[in-house]
Structure formats: C-alpha cells, structure tokens
Amino acid sequence: AQTVTQSQPEMSVQEAETVTLSCTYDTSESDYYLFWYKQPPSRQMILVIRQEAYKQQNATENRFSVNFQKAAKSFSLKISDSQLGDAAMYFCAYKKQGGSEKLVFGKGTKLTVNP
Amino acid sequence: NAGVMQNPRHLVRRRGQEARLRCSPMKGHSHVYWYRQLPEEGLKFMVYLQKENIIDESGMPKERFSAEFPKEGPSILRIQQVVRGDSAAYFCASSSLGAGPRSYEQYFGPGTRLTVT
Numbered sequence: 436a437q438t439v440t441q442s443q444p445e446m447s448v449q450e451a452e453t454v455t456l457s458c459t460y461d462t463s464e465s466d467y468y469l470f471w472y473k474q475p476p477s478r479q480m481i482l483v484i485r486q487e488a489y490k491q492q493n494a495t496e497n498r499f500s501v502n503f504q505k506a507a508k509s510f511s512l513k514i515s516d517s518q519l520g521d522a523a524m525y526f527c528a529y530k531k532q533g534g535s536e537k538l539v540f541g542k543g544t545k546l547t548v549n550p
Numbered sequence: 551n552a553g554v555m556q557n558p559r560h561l562v563r564r565r566g567q568e569a570r571l572r573c574s575p576m577k578g579h580s581h582v583y584w585y586r587q588l589p590e591e592g593l594k595f596m597v598y599l600q601k602e603n604i605i606d607e608s609g610m611p612k613e614r615f616s617a618e619f620p621k622e623g624p625s626i627l628r629i630q631q632v633v634r635g636d637s638a639a640y641f642c643a644s645s646s647l648g649a650g651p652r653s654y655e656q657y658f659g660p661g662t663r664l665t666v667t
Contacts, residue, residue: 468654477660478660479658526592532654536606536645
C-alpha cells in the first residue's frame with residue numbers, strides 16, 4: 436500500500452523568508468501524481484501545486500515550487516517570500532494513475548509565519 | 551462555476567442518532583470521494599462513487615456507514631447509531647476524470663464537522 440510521510444509536524448518561518456516542507460512517499464508504481472494541499476483555519480482544502488511523476492521538470496506556481504526527486508521518492512514544497520496568509524496546515528498527497536482514484540495523505544505540517 | 555458544496559457545515563448528534571451528510575459535486579463532475587479527518591490527522595479515504603455506483607469502498611468502516619450517489623441529487627454519507635469516535639470533519643471531493651488536462655484533480659468542499667455528544 437502507498438504511504439506518505441511528512442516528518443515535520445510543525446515549522447515556522449519569518450515573513451518574507453523561504454521555507455521548505457518535506458514529504459516522502461512509498462510506492463511501487465511508476466506513474467502517479469503528487470500534490471500539496473493547504474488547509475487554513477477555515478478547514479477548506481486548497482490545492483497548492485501538483486506534479487505528474489512522468490514530468491522531470493519541477494512544478495512551480497508563483498511563490499510555490501517543488502523539488503521532486505523520483506528515485507528518492509521525495510517531494511518537498513518550497514514557499515518563497517512567505518506571507519502571513521501562508522500560515523496553515525500543509526498536506527502532501529499521492530494518487531496512483533488509473534484504477535482507484537483515491538488520494539493518500541500525509542499527516543500534515545503546521546506552518547507558522549512570524550511577522 | 552460553483553464549487554463543491556457540502557451541508558450542513560456543522561452537525562451535532564447524540565450517541566445513537568443518525569447523521570446524514572450531503573455533497574453536491576462541481577458542475578460537470580460525476581465522480582465523488584468522501585474523506586474523514588480526525589483531530590490532528592490527515593484526511594483518510596472512505597469511499598469513491600460515480601452516479602449510482604460505488605467504485606471503491608475500501609476505506610469505509612464495515613458497520614454503520616453507507617454512501618450513495620443517486621442519479622439525481624447529492625451524494626449522501628450516512629452514519630447510523632453514531633458514537634463519540636465518529637466525531638470528525640468529513641470532506642467531499644469531486645473530479646471529472648474526463649479527457650481534459652488535469653481532469654484527475656480532486657476539488658474539495660468545505661467539509662462537515664460532526665460532533666457526537
């Protein structure tokens with residue numbers, strides 16, 4: 436079974452600084468998708484960024500970028516120029532391509548942004 | 551284009567009562583997923599449905615929980631004879647799984663927070 440591990444229960448960053456959240460996963464599949472979701476205090480799950488495993492280029496969405504290391508099964512999220520609104524729980528998620536479409540989530544990292 | 555809608559947002563039930571959670575997928579989406587989030591935990595998959603079909607219920611507890619997605623109307627997650635351990639946030643997500651790019655992505659509703667007293 437696929438598993439997703441987020442080894443940092445909590446992280447903090449100064450406003451305008453850069454922070455990296457870690458995620459590793461375990462799978463025997465070669466084709467899959469990886470995601471980072473943000474969950475602010477409102478509890479709404481917001482998709483931040485996605486990565487298709489067949490793409491070697493790391494995904495980027497404005498201030499958010501990933502470092503996808505397929506061989507190492509690592510998928511870290513970098514937030515540049517951190518803003519107070521970035522404070523939230525961040526969840527890494529995996530989804531196999533095809534078959535059952537369920538997402539497998541890590542336990543999350545709570546990010547605090549200090550002014 | 552309205553997003554995924556869930557109601558109620560908050561639901562309080564006494565032990566032994568039934569809880570019904572509703573989910574209306576995004577327009578054009580015919581695939582619905584239910585996830586449960588216990589306090590201080592990530593989301594855990596429960597069930598995946600298409601219209602009138604349960605595709606994968608591998609995450610559903612064997613007893614008291616059921617889900618449906620009828621031809622007309624919202625998807626419903628039903629919990630019978632609730633217990634304190636059912637207290638959690640229940641999220642619904644939908645996707646189109648069509649031919650378009652990123653059709654595999656799941657869009658989440660705001661969740662229903664169930665409290666069992």
